[in-house]
Amino acid sequence: MNIIFCTSPFQVLVAREVAKYTGEKFFGIYLKMSNDNRQKIYAEKMKEFCEDTLFIDNKEWVSELREKLANIKIDKFYLASLDNPVAHMIFNPNFMRLFTFDDGSTSIISPNMYTRYTDRVVGPEDITLENVINLSNGHYTIFDTNTVFPTEKLIKIPFDTKPDDFLKVTNGKTVKVFLGQALGNYVDEKDIKITEKLTRKALEEIGNTLYYAHPRVTVNVENAETIQSDKCFEEEIYDLLSNYENAEVYGFYSTSLLLVKDIPGVSVRCFRTFLTTNEVKILGEYGVESIDLPLSDTAVDIIMPVYNREKTVGNAIESVLNQTHKNFRLIIVDDGSRDGTEEVCRKYLNDERVIYHKVLHGGISRALNAGISLATAEYIARQDSDDEWMPWHLDFLLNELEQNDKLDIIGSKVDADRNKLQGGIKRNNFNNLSGEELWFKLAYKNMFNHSTVIYKKSAVEEAGGYDPECDGFEDWHLWARMVTKDNALVMNTLTAYYGLPEEDDKGMIFRSRLAKSRGLRLEDVLE
Known part of the structure; x- marks a missing residue:
């Protein structure tokens, strides 16, 4: 006899396929993880492929399990929730062989809770997540690849949820469906509001939609008919x-999009938000098309001064055009470049949001002031021609600005290591810098990275703009005149890649730019 342990309706569907594929006898355990109706319903479904089952929803389960398994030898333990403490109370590596199976999106989307912090203890006798992964004798998967287990451990199994009595109609009718899902932390009040706002915007864009609410996500929607289904969508689709x-299925990054996309009559699309750029990129690799869904609709003008940057300006422009936020103009001010910079920039002028303005060479401050004079939006964002924004940059910072009308300027963090920017946005709610602390530190060190800053045009003009006499530390000089004790914020979240032109001179160029930003010569830093 084997034990198969489930904690979600989706896991039950995969467990059923595992039972079919192996042809072995199973004792099924379902651990209730929430209060939605599907928990009990899918626990009952385990009886269809298990000799006996146990539904864990109270503290008496230990004695119940002991009674049910009395005099029964357990050979194998099948687990999807690799770090579940209840499962590890039951699994005994000394007497049972471990096999694993898919736990939804973690199979295809990385990083995830099973690829991070694998040294954490997840069970008795200090067993770690890494130990669990290594103990698995094989991982049963309905996908072609897996983020957690090596290829040699993968056992591909079919996944079929079509009822035997299913009859597809041919009436020419089409239904639009949106699959509800939590974005970010589903218990965080700010993220709940973000999820609600983006869901409403998505439903408005689709129009005339059936909204399939996620059982653990409460979102108040008024522009769609809400469906509370007792089935997984992989089964509901056949109804x-x-x-x-025909069925047009939309969502953020639900695994269901992948699992129904090849059903005849079904088309799927996902929405790319500032919180889901990594997930949507991965879904795209599986053939799921995406639609950009900005959180903010605030207009912003982006000023990009450029001088002799033919090798890097293209990537900088591409990073702007790749933003989830869409209501912007990119104002490129060419400070008299003599290389191929102009030719590169002009390739993007077919996008009406891109403006190219060439001036006589006069230095970065004059170029910036020229850009400010061309700006018409309330907010101005700064971008350097050798740096690259991450897709979430504008939406993330504009959302913060919109929450605090006292802010005149906001910035974030950059890094010269691309590896630290992989895997989507990693919001850090700790060690943001604002108020008197920021105002005080700014007197001794430039706390803003120029390429991450968004500021109010009126505040910059009131401060007198950039001083051409201060090229090299023009930004720091402006902040010193502009920042007060309550109008500025630096978010401790990475949103940009800090580009360094020549690979062999990375260290020296970085020191040089850092020295200039602090009003020093490179020689002063090296002494």
Whole structure:
């Protein structure tokens, strides 16, 4: 006899396929993880492929399990939730062989909770997550690849949720469906509001949609018919296709999009938000098309001064055009470049949001002031021609600005190591810098990175703009005149790549730029 342990309706569907594939006998355990109706319903479904089952929803389960398994030898333990403490109370590596199976999006999207912090203890006798992964004798998967287990451990199994009595209609009707999902932390009040706002915007864009609410996510929507289904969508889709010839399925990054996309009559698309750029990129690799969904609709003008940067300016422009935020103009001010910079920039002028303005060479401050004079939006964002924004940059910072009308300027963090910027946005709610602390530190050190800054045009003009006599530390000089004790914020979240032109001179160029930003010569730093 084997034990198969589930904690979600989706896991039950995969467990059913595991039972079919192996042909072995199973004792099924379902651990209740929430209060939605599907928990009990799918626990009952385990009886269809298990000899006996146990539904864990109280503290009496230990004695119940002991009674049910009395005189029964357990050979294998099948687990999807690799770090579940209840599962590890039951699993005994000394007497049972471990096998694993898919736990939803963690199979294809990385980083995830099983690829991070693998040295953490997840069970008795200090067993770590890494130990669990290594103990698995094989991982049963419905996908072609896996983020957690090596290829040699993967056992590909079919995944079929079509009912035996399914009859597809041919009535020409189409239904639009949106799959609800939490974005960010589903218990954080700010993230709940973000999820609600983005969900409403998505539903408005789709129009005339059935909203399939996630059982653990409460979102108040008024522009769609809400469906509370007791089925996983992988099964629900066949009920829809019994009434509609075609189904257009939308969502953020639900695994269901992948699992229904090849069903005849079904098309799928996902929405790319500032919180889901990594997930959507991965879904794209599986053939799921995406639609950009900005959190903010605030207009912003982006000023990019450039001088002889033919090798890097293209990537800088691409990073702007790749933002999830869309309501912007990119004002490129060419400070009299003599290389191929102009030719590179002009390739992007077919996008009406891109403006190219060439001036006589006069230095970065004059170029910046020229850009400010061309700006018409309330907010101005700064971008350097050798740096690159991450797709979430504008949406993330504009959302913060919109929450605090006292702010005149906001910035974030950069890094010259691309590896630290992989895997989507990693918001850090600790060690943000603002108020008197920021105002005080700014007297001794430039606390803003120029390429991450967004400021109010009116505040910069009131401060007198950039001083051409201060090229090299023009930004720091402006902040010193502009920042007060309550109008500035530096977010401790990475949103930009700090580009260094020549690979062999990275260290020296970085020191040189850092020295200039502090009003020093490179020689002063090296002494």
